[in-house]
Amino acid sequence: MNQSILFPDLQEWNEELQEIHFPAQVQGANIECRISLARLVKLEGKEVQSQQEALKVFDAYRFDIEDEVEMLIEQEEFDEQGRVVLI
Template structure:
């Protein structure tokens, strides 16, 4: 794991966008990251029913999600707002 990329244990569910948002710190700069409900369902192998299911799936696959986000950051795959999305 890259020590210049830190993943604090902070995440929140965005009901409107059906995504989990979480910050990542890269060399002291905070970056907003997102993972979609369909991606969580794919990781979980089942339908995600609600906020609680989404947060549990995020927690269960946290390391896989962090690995993917780290790869996207290293590949400079930033969106228009400077964040990283795994949709």
């Protein structure tokens, strides 16, 4: 793991967008990261019915999600707002 990319234990569910938002810290700068409900369902292999379930799935796959986000940050694969988004 690249020690210059840190993932604080902060995440929140966005009901309107149906995704989890979480930060990555890269050399002191915060990068907003997002993962969609559809991506969480794909990881879990079954429907995710509630905010609590979504956060539970996120926690269960956290290291895999962080590895993918880390790779995208290193490749500078940001959206137009400078975020990393897993759809």
